[in-house]
Amino acid sequence: MKPSFIYFDLDNTLLDHISAEGKAQHSTYDHYQELQQVPIDQWLKQYQVVNHLLWESYQRDEIDRYELQSARFRNTMEKFELDTARSEEIGKYYMNSYREYWTWVDGAQSVLKLVSSKVKSGIITNGFKETQELKFDKLNIKEYCSPLLVTEDIGKLKPHPIVFDVATEKAGVPREEILYVGDSFSSDIVGGNNAGWKTAWFTALIDKEASRNGNTDVSADFEFEDFEDLLNYLDL
Incomplete structure (x- = not known):
């Protein structure tokens, strides 16, 4: 039927989304020296793991959307022991960049x-x-x-x-x-x-x-x- x-x-x-996310991640990586202390492939792999776990927590109502948004870059940077002082700014830059690549x-x-x-x-x-x-x-x-x-x-x-x-x-x-x-x-x-x-x-x-x-x-x-x-x- x-x-x-x-x-x-x-x-x-x-x-x-995959293409837009990848292009926005590369743009963000190129813009912030903090991130460049880690090879881009390692950064992307770790970010994907962190982001996936945060979305699962959000799905279980363990965190709210604001914690998800603020934590995905901060937590990934912490995994590499990077300075997280600008993690919130970096996250906002990423989102603005992400919107430029929607197709x-x-x-x-x-x-x-x-x-x-x-x-x-x-x-x-x-x-x-x-x-x-x-x-x-x-x-x-x-x-x-x-x-x-x-x-x-x-x-x-x-x-x-x-x-x-x-x-x-x-x-x-x-x-x-x-x-x-x-x-x-x-x-x-x-x-x-x-x-x-x-x-x-x-x-x-x-x-x-x-x-x-x-x-x-x-x-x-x-x-x-x-x-x-x-x-x-x-x-x-």
């Missing part, structure tokens, strides 16, 4: 334009409200999708069931008629499956094994690396 409503994830599904994932815009003209479409995204809304504006997502759901407004992050309950109500169709397209296995595929939705796993930008994290009990209804394949799956 074809879906009567399609939700898309935003980061690393429609917007190339569509290859093929995503044309496919979203076509899909949304045929099937009602919306967005569900984790992340901070102000940042995600700026992304909506930068990519002109409102032209294609409604509703645009940022989980911070709901009070829980994906894959919490309440997120998918709210999204189901907003879609106004039965659960089994909703398809969710996303890159995160735990947040999007497991969350969508648990909600009784169909799921499509976009894997072009991610490490599939790392994203799955040993979870072999759940499978996506469809897996793809090229957005043209999603059109074929939807028979559009």
